[in-house]
Amino acid sequence: MADYDYDVxxxxxxxxxxxxxxxxxxxxxxxxxxxxxxxxxxxxxNVGCIPSKAMLHASEYFDAAANGSMAAMxxxxxPELDLDTMHGQRRDAVKGLTGGIEFLxxxxxxxxxxxxxxxxxxxxxxxxxxxxxxxxxxxxTGSSVTPLPGVEVDNDKGVxxxxxxxLELAKVPGHMVVxxxxxxxxxxxxxxxxxxxxxxxxxxxDQILPGMDGDVRKEANKIFKKQGIEFKLKTKVxxxxxxxxxxxxxxxxxxxxxxxxxxxxxVLVSIGRRPNTDGLALDKAGLEVNQxxxxxxxxxxxxxxxxxxxxxxxxxxxxLAHKAEDEGIACAENIAGQTGIVNHxxxxxxxxxxxxxxxxxxxxxxxxxxxxxRVGKFPMLANSRAxxxxxxxxxxxxxxxxxxxxxxxxxxxxxVAGTMIAQAAQAMEFGATSEDIAYTCHAHPTHSEAIKExxxxxxxxxxxx
Numbered sequence: 001m002a003d004y005d006y007d008v009x010x011x012x013x014x015x016x017x018x019x020x021x022x023x024x025x026x027x028x029x030x031x032x033x034x035x036x037x038x039x040x041x042x043x044x045x046n047v048g049c050i051p052s053k054a055m056l057h058a059s060e061y062f063d064a065a066a067n068g069s070m071a072a073m074x075x076x077x078x079p080e081l082d083l084d085t086m087h088g089q090r091r092d093a094v095k096g097l098t099g100g101i102e103f104l105x106x107x108x109x110x111x112x113x114x115x116x117x118x119x120x121x122x123x124x125x126x127x128x129x130x131x132x133x134x135x136x137x138x139x140x141t142g143s144s145v146t147p148l149p150g151v152e153v154d155n156d157k158g159v160x161x162x163x164x165x166x167l168e169l170a171k172v173p174g175h176m177v178v179x180x181x182x183x184x185x186x187x188x189x190x191x192x193x194x195x196x197x198x199x200x201x202x203x204x205x206d207q208i209l210p211g212m213d214g215d216v217r218k219e220a221n222k223i224f225k226k227q228g229i230e231f232k233l234k235t236k237v238x239x240x241x242x243x244x245x246x247x248x249x250x251x252x253x254x255x256x257x258x259x260x261x262x263x264x265x266x267v268l269v270s271i272g273r274r275p276n277t278d279g280l281a282l283d284k285a286g287l288e289v290n291q292x293x294x295x296x297x298x299x300x301x302x303x304x305x306x307x308x309x310x311x312x313x314x315x316x317x318x319x320l321a322h323k324a325e326d327e328g329i330a331c332a333e334n335i336a337g338q339t340g341i342v343n344h345x346x347x348x349x350x351x352x353x354x355x356x357x358x359x360x361x362x363x364x365x366x367x368x369x370x371x372x373x374r375v376g377k378f379p380m381l382a383n384s385r386a387x388x389x390x391x392x393x394x395x396x397x398x399x400x401x402x403x404x405x406x407x408x409x410x411x412x413x414x415x416v417a418g419t420m421i422a423q424a425a426q427a428m429e430f431g432a433t434s435e436d437i438a439y440t441c442h443a444h445p446t447h448s449e450a451i452k453e454x455x456x457x458x459x460x461x462x463x464x465x
Contacts, residue, residue: 006032008335009125009134011117011280014042016312016324017140018101023332025108032134033105034127036116039098040105042142044321047164050097052184054090055167055191056352063194063354072390081195083171090167119285122305136307136335139295140328141280143273143313148179151240153269159242160267163188172196173265177249179237181208183351185270186224190353192266193229200230200262202237204254209351213363213411215377215397220357220413223393227354240267275314292316300340301331309335323347348425350418355380355394358421361409361428364399372402376434376457378450380414382465385445391415396454398424398434405433405458416447423451434458 008024010017013035021033039046064070065079105112115128124133145162147153155165166188172195178185181203193199201208201224207217208224208231221231232251238259239250249262275293282288282295286305290296295310297303303310311331312324323342330340351357367373380386380394394413401408410424427437437455442448453462 003133004123004135005132006030006111006134008032008136008138008332009034009113009117009132010138010140011125012042012140012142012276012312013037013040013101013112014140014142014312014324015044015321016142016328017042017138018105018328019325020138020140020311020328020332021110022104022108023329024335025110027332027336027338029332029336031109032111032113032132034113034115034117034125034132036114039094040101040112041094041098043144045097045101046094047167049321051090051094051167052163052187052191053352054093055086056187056354058086058089059191059194060354066194069390081172083195087168116279118279118281119287120281122285123307136309137285138301138328138331138335139280139303139308139310139314140312140324141276141314142324143275143319145269146272146274148237148269148271150238151179151267151269154242157242158266159245159247160240160269162269166192166266166268169266174198175200175264176266176268177202177247177262177264178268178270180270180272181205181231181233182210182270182272183349185268186220186229187352188268188270189229190224190227193227197266198230199228200232200264202232202235202249202251202262204234204236206234208233209357211363212349212357212359213397213409214365215395216357216359216411216413219394220351220353223355223413224353273313273319277314290316300334301327302334317344318347318349320347320349343429346425346428348421350421352418355391355413355415356417357413358417359409359411360421360425361407362399363409363411364397367399367401367408370408373408374400374402374405374434374458376400376454376459376462378453378457378462378465380447380450382453383414383445383447383450384464385447386414386450388445389415396420396450398437398451398454398458400434400458405435407432407434407437407455410451410454412450414447414450420448420451423448 007029010021010033025031113127117125178189178201234254311327313319333340348360381392396412399409434455
């Protein structure tokens with residue numbers, strides 16, 4: 001140890017990085033984490049998952065009061081929007097959680113190296129002008145917003161913004177255009193739509209939510225349209241100009257054709273994210289990135305250079321905080337000589353709109369490419385709890401192997417789909433069949449009974465439809 005400052009040095013304190021650092025320290029390894037932000041937690045806690053959920057949750061209450069769903073239950077109110085207070089409770093949530101990680105670092109004796117790290121050799125980094133040598137270095141630098149050619153983001157002006165800027169708008173825009181029909185765009189578009197904005201979503205593909213199950217994508221489109229979001233599918237944005245306090249977008253059909261213009265008070269650019277590797281000086285460590293800017297790893301999270309590991313958004317796979325966290329734990333355990341494993345076939349994904357949208361495993365389209373399948377569906381309209389709660393939209397879909405009955409994928413749209421999907425993920429982790437789920441007693445009345453009924457529907461025997 002005399003030759004090294006640390007057993008483990010983690011670059012980046014997002015979900016993957018801070019979890020890896022804490023787990024390494026728990027395993028008795030001398031650990032440091034380099035982070036240049038003023039607070040820990042990375043994109044997720046500071047400007048991503050957590051603050052967006054604070055705004056989603058608050059805006060759901062406002063929308064329920066303003067647009068009648070409370071009135072249907074005998075609660076008549078006329079809400080008044082206090083956007084400053086809504087932003088304040090968001091910031092309070094972020095402050096509490098980021099401060100909590102700082103406490104966990106102190107509790108577990110993880111050193112926070114304040115500054116952005118860059119490699120100086122394969123086992124050394126420089127942080128804020130000081131050099132540190134580590135036996136193992138974990139790259140966990142996360143991702144940032146993918147830029148769109150011809151569209152310049154300026155969060156300070158608040159006209160053309162990315163997801164960070166969309167969380168900080170000082171007033172509700174009259175018209176918001178969301179470029180990209182993926183998770184982040186739909187979540188933040190939903191926030192401002194609920195608070196009173198007209199929202200138009202422009203998506204290059206023929207349907208929203210790329211990568212999700214086909215039935216889910218179609219149903220989600222219908223639900224969001226019913227809520228008032230307008231969609232321009234198979235459309236690309238070729239230019240965006242700020243004129244005064246508004247933006248003018250130039251749109252064209254994705255396949256080519258005549259252009260049109262669209263005016264907006266706010267434009268949210270949300271076409272995806274890209275790995276953060278710029279500034280790391282990877283070449284000094286002998287590392288390269290692939291064509292997508294990612295660092296390639298093996299099953300144990302080792303890179304091509306001995307002693308350097310990588311996890312989270314900088315490596316191939318879905319860019320999800322919980323995937324990064326699991327990789328952080330597994331990577332630390334591998335460094336400590338244990339067996340750290342992440343089953344990348346069972347990583348749930350959730351869209352925190354209303355209703356929520358969630359899935360785990362294969363889509364029906366992917367499953368059919370691999371062989372014959374059986375599919376069971378059950379509508380939330382027939383679920384007693386959802387019906388009683390005035391939440392009729394959505395369904396649960398279970399996809400099983402036709403020969404073995406093993407569950408290959410579960411997809412659902414429901415008010416609490418993000419919580420429901422955990423059951424499906426755990427069942428799949430244990431290799432469950434649809435029959436296993438169908439014959440597991442579920443509490444009544446709960447939304448989760450819809451998973452049981454969808455599993456029963458795989459063999460054609462749901463009860464309540």
